[in-house]
Amino acid sequence: MEINPLKIYQKLLKHFGKQKWWPATTKFEVIIGTILTQRTNWKNVDKAIQRLKEAKKLNILSLATEEKRYIEDLIHPSGFYKQKTERLILLSRYILENYEGGLHSFFKKSIKEMRRELLSLKGIGPETADSILLYSAEKLILPIDAYTLRIFTRIRGNVDNYSQMQRYLMDELPEEIEVYKEFHALIVKLGKVFCKKKPLCHLCPLESTCKNVKKDYQIIRI
Numbered sequence: 229m230e231i232n233p234l235k236i237y238q239k240l241l242k243h244f245g246k247q248k249w250w251p252a253t254t255k256f257e258v259i260i261g262t263i264l265t266q267r268t269n270w271k272n273v274d275k276a277i278q279r280l281k282e283a284k285k286l287n288i289l290s291l292a293t294e295e296k297r298y299i300e301d302l303i304h305p306s307g308f309y310k311q312k313t314e315r316l317i318l319l320s321r322y323i324l325e326n327y328e329g330g331l332h333s334f335f336k337k338s339i340k341e342m343r344r345e346l347l348s349l350k351g352i353g354p355e356t357a358d359s360i361l362l363y364s365a366e367k368l369i370l371p372i373d374a375y376t377l378r379i380f381t382r383i384r385g386n387v388d389n390y391s392q393m394q395r396y397l398m399d400e401l402p403e404e405i406e407v408y409k410e411f412h413a414l415i416v417k418l419g420k421v422f423c424k425k426k427p428l429c430h431l432c433p434l435e436s437t438c439k440n441v442k443k444d445y446q447i448i449r450i
């Protein structure tokens with residue numbers, strides 16, 4: 229029997245409640261968060277964002293023009309701070325030069341155009357691009373992360389790549405931005421709490437629907 233992602237969403241929502249992603253006060257802060265969160269946890273990202281805010285550098289103009297070493301120092305707590313600084317500067321300069329510094333005109337573009345432009349920038353891959361599109365630009369596209377791949381591979385019992393998994397889930401879920409936002413956040417929560425590398429199936433809210441439950445978890449360890 230095929231698993232229904234909408235039912236999974238409803239079960240997770242009932243179990244965990246709304247996650248209310250993305251925790252940020254501006255659309256640009258969301259973008260900064262999607263880059264800073266690469267290969268680290270949110271606690272470290274939060275520290276880096278606070279430091280940018282206190283220094284009044286959490287804006288496109290500052291990040292596009294400020295001295296590189298100063299930004300590196302500010303975002304140091306997020307880890308991989310040299311690469312991330314380069315990515316923040318590149319993206320800020322791109323928006324400044326191509327959209328007169330305005331996210332508003334950038335966000336007017338279609339999903340396809342925005343995604344292509346984001347993916348052309350160094351250090352922005354599909355997951356970061358799609359997170360920017362969904363959480364900052366509020367476009368209807370679902371980011372796929374390592375948790376999503378792991379969980380749905382276990383639940384369904386077959387392995388998909390990024391595009392296949394994205395197509396499958398987007399075909400099954402209602403076309404609602406708020407559902408996509410919550411769904412992605414709930415999957416991350418499930419991956420952190422229960423569906424870890426060594427899953428805690430006996431506690432998982434999806435225990436009754438998962439094909440890879442309990443004793444078989446050794447077969448698919450992602």
Ligand code: SF4
Pocket residue numbers: 379382383422423424427428429430432433434435438439440441442445
């Ligand atoms: S039942 Fe186990 S393998 Fe399935 S989603 Fe839950 S934790 Fe993961």
